Amino acid sequence: MNAIAKKLALAVGMLAIATGCATTSDKSAETQPLVNAAEVSNTQTVSQIKIDGSSTVYPITEAIANQFQQTKPQYRGQVKVDFSGTSGGFKKFCAKQTDISNASRPILQAEIETCNKNGVKFIELPIAYDALTITVHKDNSWAKDITVAELQKIWQPEAEGKITRWNQIRDAWPDQPINLYGAGKDSGTFDYFTEAIVGKSRASRNDYIASEDDLALVRGVAKDPNSLGYFGYAYYLDNKNQIKALAVNNGKGEVLPSRDTVEDSKYQPLSRPLFIYVNAEAVERNPALKELIDYYIKYAQFTATSVGYVPLPSESYEIAKARFKKAKTGTLFAGKEQIDLTISDLLKAAEGK
Known part of the structure; x- marks a missing residue:
């Protein structure tokens, strides 16, 4: 087993512990009730969730997807995670071939235009930081x-x-x-x-x-x-x-490069945010996808650390949670590369400051 596979297995195991330790009294209004297997089969068809894009983001998403399916057996076998690079992933995403696109940069203007042409509205969610x-x-x-x-x-x-x-x-x-x-x-x-x-x-x-x-x-x-x-x-x-x-x-x-030098904005210009992009229409259509993203946001901070990336502040995940709940579509980054973007800058952008 290679090192990444071992780390993914460890991350999934640790995430299982964290999930098991979560209190059952956590029933915030923002969390939808679980859809059980009978409800799914009788009322809605659960489509397979297809994820592609960045190989950099892949370890985080793969660990989340594995544990999500273990925790919620009614969705087991429904999540498929691949990687073809951020640009390759956006080509598939904007062509409606995938539901989630992992990205190691913000979506670019040409990609936005392709998504718009094909009627793909997306929700942009920062999930961690990387140090190239x-x-x-x-x-x-x-x-x-x-x-x-x-x-x-x-x-x-x-x-x-x-x-x-x-x-x-x-x-x-x-x-x-x-x-x-x-x-x-x-x-x-x-x-x-x-x-x-x-x-x-x-x-x-x-x-x-x-x-x-x-x-x-x-x-x-x-x-x-x-x-x-x-x-x-x-x-x-x-x-x-x-x-x-x-x-x-x-x-x-x-x-x-290190967690400290990224958080202190010293490792520049090679520190960068990592994202997932979610097809907003697919969320409405597929209850499993909605639950997966809720789960992703809840455990992204923990999982990013487990697989070796720099987590965002807790406040960032709360903003992402609210953004997803409101189905707020579009990008915060004007379709351009963002160089020297610090964690503080990212947080301000997410808050609209």
Whole structure:
């Protein structure tokens, strides 16, 4: 069993404990009563819930979905979670092929227009924070930190076929090939990283090993002594015995990714919010989907921590809960990339401040 699978199993087990410890007296007006199997079969057809999108968000959603189905056996086998990257997920979501889209960036204007054209109204729910992590092979003895300017020099389109050795980045580094591993073009990580580092979304060199699967990138970096790659923080934590994280210097000193440096807004510009997008019409049509999202919001803070991401403040989940209850559709982010967005900024945006 790989590290992510083990962590998912652990998260599900811990979530089961947390669910079991919840008091049965918690009957807020915002929580709908459970739909039992007889009610479902006699009154409404429960459709399978289809989820796709970001591989970064996948561990959170997969853990939630597994425990939801264990807790509510009337919905067992009804939730299917896949990943094809944030952009790939939005293509399916806006084509009405999925009910929930996992996303490692906010929805973009072109995607909003496609959703509008197809009559897809969505509810946007922030669920955690990530720290995009720059990694090298564990036996790399020369690189301990890297600047934003050096990352730009490596990844900008002009570097293709030209910046190919470590000593071209920093004179003190060896005259050895540098082999790059990064997000594929259907990944929200690709969109975010290129905007944050290169300065323009989707502007990147093409001569690198690309994948929408973060775990595939981890394996590549772990096997290649000359590697340099980037992917979500949880995948680094799960594999830090095989790979090494570089501290990132944005001009204010070298900072390693961690929960503390994300919460303190020090790990910039590579900290970013994570989201799920929910088809509002599907919620009205499918009682299981409504219950799943209620469950997701209730346990997202716990589960995000369990799988290695940074949870949002409790207040953020209360805002998300109210937003979902009111079926408040649309995005808070004007269809644009959001770079250097801190947890505090996200909270203010959600509150409409």
